[in-house]
Amino acid sequence: MNKSIVAIATLALFISACEQGAGDDEAKPYSSRYQPMASAATLLTGATVLTGTGERLDGADVLISDGKIQAIGEGLDAGNATVIDATGRWVTPGVIDVHSHLGVYASPGTQSHSDGNEATSPNTAEVWAEHSVWPHDPGFVTALAGGVTSMQILPGSANLFGGRSVTLKNVPGRNVQDMKFPGAPYGLKMACGENPKRVYGGRGQAPGTRMGNVAGYRTAWIKAADYKKKMEAAESGKGEPPMRDLQLETLAGVLSGEILIHNHCYRGDEMSVMLDIAKEFGYKITAFHHAVEAYKIADLLKESGTCAAMWADWWGFKMEAYDGIRENAALVDLAGACAVIHSDSAVGIQRLNQETAKVMGAAARVGVDVPPEKAITWITSNPAKALGIDADTGTLEAGKMADVVVWSGSPFSVYTRADQVFIDGALAYDRFDDSVNPVTDFSLGTAAATGGAE
């Protein structure tokens, strides 16, 4: 991500921890130390390939080497590559989950593992999810068996501003730095609606209503704009910079476009208000998460270029989720807006392909055709866009990271399993070979220690 490295030069004073790429000699604190695993050149042959760019190629080959996609087409020359016959199987980009709490709400779900919600103040923009991530969460391994190669780990939704997110490569490491997606921008979790007003209103403090929520966002942005202005003034030699403030640093990073807003928000009317707040303070909402009523405002999402990250069919577990419909993602896509299927669940993340399939079926019922080559974009290229990593991954295109899933059949069949998962060209999971598969420290000695292979 050259763009963010350039940005560090100009904004270094108050964006102290922007990512640098792996292998950067002058790695800053908290930088990615992710290193791709050793890989061999691999040629997948004769597959049904969904490229993630909206294309479907039948009987196609995919050549992987040096950790990158080298070529896609018919009858590719294997050269030195190991050939895997993928005839009858389907090949897609690695699945990307834009909304996960793996590591911050790790399994087992004991109180000791409850590290996702800093529910001590409505604005905790100063916290970073990566400082809670436990890399030994067995959920990383089960997600891998479901084809997930990258994911965003978010703080919870108790607060108006929950804190920074972190995007990870799904290769369990010793620490979060080993897993950080090189060059991925940070996100900031915001939350609308019931959660903040319930958590804080219940304690007799603000916010206690939805209008209280909105006052809280606006007040914070006013302070952040002021902080940003003073920092920029100091940078151009006009006065001393204010004392470094972690909370304002993150918010100012949003205003300068370096940190992406990921906004938990269910109702269409509330999302509409949030878009106006973004307009008032000059930032962009990259994605609404959960977005149960996105179908009601799909045109507004298209207009603002905001993705809607949605479940297939979760509904009714609280009032703001009461109007959930299975066609939601399809209607967002139909309107020309960016649709993403997310999990928000250590169980759901294992089957984002299945969740997508349920939307396809529901859409077909009302004559909205979502072909596989379109549907796959909801869990690959569209989440990559929402995370700002689409230049590196999310599609099968020459030069991109070789994050690839070989499925036993159509990923949208309930009977299909991920056979092999490649991350940066390395075989990270093999359904037929347990010796390949990771076992977290926690799972040693349990049934899960088989790694999930059959």
Add this chain to the structure above:
Amino acid sequence: MKSRRVLIGFTTFIFLTFTSTVLAQSTAIVGATAYTMGPQGTIENATIVIEDGRFVSISAGGVVPAGATTVDANNKIVTPGLFTPIGFLGLVEVGFSAGPLDMMQRGDQFTASFDVADAFNPRSTLIAVNRIEGVTRAIITPSPGFPDETGNMGHVLAGLAAMVNLGGANDSLEQRSIAMMVSLGESGSGYAGGSRAGAVLMLRSALDEAASYAVKPGELEDYNMSLSDLVALQGVLNGEVPLFVDVDRASDISVLIDVVAEYGVRAIIVGGTEAWMLADELADADIAVVLAPQDILPGNFDRLNARRESAGILAEAGVTIAFADGQSHTHNARNITQSAGNAVAYGLSRDDAMRAITLAPAEIFGVADRVGSIEVGKEADVVIWPADPLELTSYPEQVYIKGNAVEMTSRQTLLRDRYLQTDSDTPPAYRK
């Protein structure tokens, strides 16, 4: 005002459904591939005749009786209605911060006798959402839940479950006292003062008191339980009402097997994460297991040995299994087909998977003489599918409950249709 309009409209819709069902006549579904789940197995080109809400004949290429409404199901699949073995349908609308949760009763005044049947609402908006996806029967259960605002806890014995149909009419409550919910293991420990041993003790103590009461009914002194609880437990002691036990860890399942043998009661397990480790013992004890096949993470230390292959291992050993969606067995009771499909992906036969969502729950809860399969004399809950019912992209074309074709709409389809009108210039509230 807007939400009120929607609710009024929905009530009207349910009423129309109900009145149309009253006028139902003899129906013949012809040409289908019928997965009867009964002794007739799978029948190609089946003719299924329904009269007065029951199956009267099922045969390959059979003749349609005069006067019957013919439904062409050529190239389609017909199955029994789906049967969800656990959940809170009709006991809740919105799960959180939105009114009563009628499956939860806290405190010790009434425990074993708390009966969810008296709270059941057949017109719940959840019923139609799940009905149009093929769910025709459900076991509705009490839940010990979480402490209320004043810190009152639920109880190890949470109360009585019932069987309902999803027809949405007044007569949807089919059978009360179909099982008694019990929590053991980690979840039980929370209602028993801290230890899972305390949960077992509470169960034993309740059974002991009920046995004592059976000998001298009417004498109440010295009992910890209320009269109504002691009465409710008589059904458990005499084997009419099985215990429906939430338990995961193998050691706790072992204890349950012992308690069942000692008291001569019946039991069904729900959860059963480590049940596969005791598959033969469970088969010997005739204890069925309701599983959530997708939920293979160690959510707590009771579930360390979760396995993808559980369903297949248990079925192979002769344990009767059923499924519940691990994430939402109530609002999305419909996802029972996804659970079944996932179990097939990891070793369960397709036939066993279909059985687990139709006939098996009926057998487990003792109502297989009435429902669960397409057999002459049984109540005609039938679903017509254009494609494989377990596939995620599949959906019912038509659902019948007791022979009546249900209206294939729900509040969700009404919302969908309203917002599909993207070229409409009128505000959504005026689009009907």
